[in-house]
Amino acid sequence: MLTIPNITSREHGTYVCIIENEINRTELYGFFTVLYGPQNMQLYPTESKVKEGDMLTLSCMGESNPSPIISWKKLGSDHQDNWNISTSNGQSVLSIPIITSRESGTYVCIIENEINRTELNGLVTVLYGPQNVQLYPTESIVKEGDTLTLSCRGESNPSPSIRWEKLGSEHQDNWNISTSKGQSMLTIPNITSREYGTYVCIIENEINRTELYGFFTVLYGPQNMQLYPTESKVKEGDMLTLSCMGESNPSPIISWKKLGSDHQDNWNISTSNGQSVLSIPNITSRESGTYVCIIENEINRTELNGLVTVLSHPKTLLVPAVSVLAAITTPALVYLIYIMRRKLCKEKSYKLQYV
Template identity: 20%
Template sequence: MWRSMSVNASTRSSQHRETPFVLATERIRILAMPHSPTRCAQASPKCWSIAVGTAFRLCLKTAATVQLLLTYATCLEASSVKVTPKIIAFSFAGTAKPGNNVRTTCLLAEGDMPITFTWLRNGVDASHSKNVHIVSHSDFSVLSINPVDAQSAGNYTCIAKNRAGFDSFAAYLDVEAPPTWLREPQDVGGTLGTKLVIKCAASGSPTPTIRWFKLEGGGSLLFTKSALPKNQNGSMVILSLETRDAGQYACEADNGITPTLRKTITVKVNEVPEIRPFSFSKNIPVGGKALVTCWITSGAQPVTFSWLKDGDSLSTVQGTRQKADPDYSVLLLEPVLPSHVGNYTCIAKNKFGFDSYTTVLEVESPPKIRPFSLSKVASKGEKISILCFVSEGTQPFSFSWSKEGKDLQTTENVKVKTESDFSLMIIDAVDEKSAGNYTCIVKNIFGFDTHSAYLDVEAPPLFKKTTGDTNVVQGGSVVLSCHATGSPKPTVSWSRPS
């Protein structure tokens, strides 16, 4: 810092002369006398445009003149600082224990004076900490921490700076600290068969080791089955959750500094219901009773049950009753009807998921054909089809067709297409020969059913039988016959030519 002073009395001039004025730092001194040249202990032409030795008239009341001299002197001082500081590497001696005293020295290998020292802890001025003491000298600085505590750990940076530049060096202070939770494990649940990750992480110095134990039968075993440490934070990973994975586990964090951390948690396996396969009795007779039970072999309670028939709710199916307990549901059909034949599905559901199982109800029921008919007369060349559909009965069915009591012969013009519960007879182009009574016959192991419909085909009148010329004795009698076919049936009338 610059300072101004007056010379002592022995150097004072008469009352009519002004007192000399001295501007000084530790390295530069400038003595200014009124009406005298300015004298400088170190002068450099690079610092000033006016040659050294030029006289300045100094008026103590002129602030501009004083500032001029200050600027000149500052320039002279800066020009003499050319070497930037260079810090010798330093470190703390091992891991510190809380309550002890630690010290490190920031020593310079080189650098022009003056040099200032600054200490930072984790980027913040370390001198503000109550247990940190800093003593700096011209070419070194000592950092002391007394007493050391857990908060003392961190990066300590020494910065040495002069007008030419600066240097810095950092060393880490490691302080013994017992484990503390970064992520304390908590009770957790997972669905059967899914992946489960349980977090457990702790900090401390030295870094704690994380271990997992499964608590069984009053003891504890290191848990290794399908549980692998996937990363350094100590997470336990169960790749595929099983029922036997449920229970109590302990996560332990230990670094040799007491107290050791240990947390016990409970793992629950959130089971989706699983239904045991079931079926109806075979070939239940119509009018009888059908009963089936849907059991679950596993699944977290509460579990709700519901039933479907052919994918729809049972609410519209007659003669059904249900009874449910926590672990099963009973479905009763009484009396059994032909319409009860179909697929029955039990659904068991809880908050974690559901399971379903489907079985078929077969009833001892002969087939029943839905009635069909041909309501109009077919025209010659027209395409017609007759559908024979089974509305009731136990599958499988067999179908056959007849015409006028004889097995129907399929041709290029007459075709039959059959599926599991219907048969379709098709005539691509009808003619007079197509007319007749067509019968569908369907059978199963319990019986059969038939249904017929008449196919009428338009045809012009055709004489089938007539009487030719006949001689008769006058007064005698004679019978004349005239028979005609056609569709619609022709009307026969007689007339006598005039």
């Protein structure tokens, strides 16, 4: 009697009982099969990194008696329609063409038969560019002097780097940027009209790059204002022309006034594109004074003053002849009376001396 305790798969095979003596020899054969669960199992690779859009291939093998059944699953999800599985002779290959970031996770190869069941785990990491990206707000209107705040976020593997640009200009010293865990915030305090324009949030990693655009309008009062000329001298009867300009957002309203008087019917005013021209034809001396150009919008109001002097023509004064003669003879007559009185006084003094 042959007894083999705790038999293993290695013990399967043909056993021979040899019966013999000096006369003869007989051999009796017995074939024994050992049933065993999966052994010599292998999953390859156990860790894999693939780029989004590439193909994932996992291979799993093992031996058992009866032959194993090999199947696949992914932790946290069901079998997918895009899985291609081929199995034969104790080996199975799982292929996923055009893999996406959703396919990241732990894949399980299940090898089993009626004796036992074994699971092998493989970690799959899908490398992908920025996804679920967002810039907020994408359009904004802020007043000059306020604070502009932009928020940008996205996810990727490897984690993204996030940076900011403004079209047509470089990073400014007054930009405050804070970034962490796939999110970045740009803050510009005390914003000026120069900050208006398109801002770009750039989210990138080694796989891909994404740009998000936001357009921002800064509301500001009148700037770069000019009144020309600020002092002018014109001859009576000529034309006066004053030009006034300025820029603002919203566009400015430009009007005119003259200190101490109302708008005149003979004023001709033309205004367009932040510029206004005041013309006064055949100007008179009454038009001398200070003219005011008023540039305003909902944000602010500015006044520019210009001094206008109207030069009058010399006037010819006609004086009557009698008046002229009187004007000439009166001083001579007074002088003659003075001489005669003086002479008379001397004669009286002379007579008194001889009495």
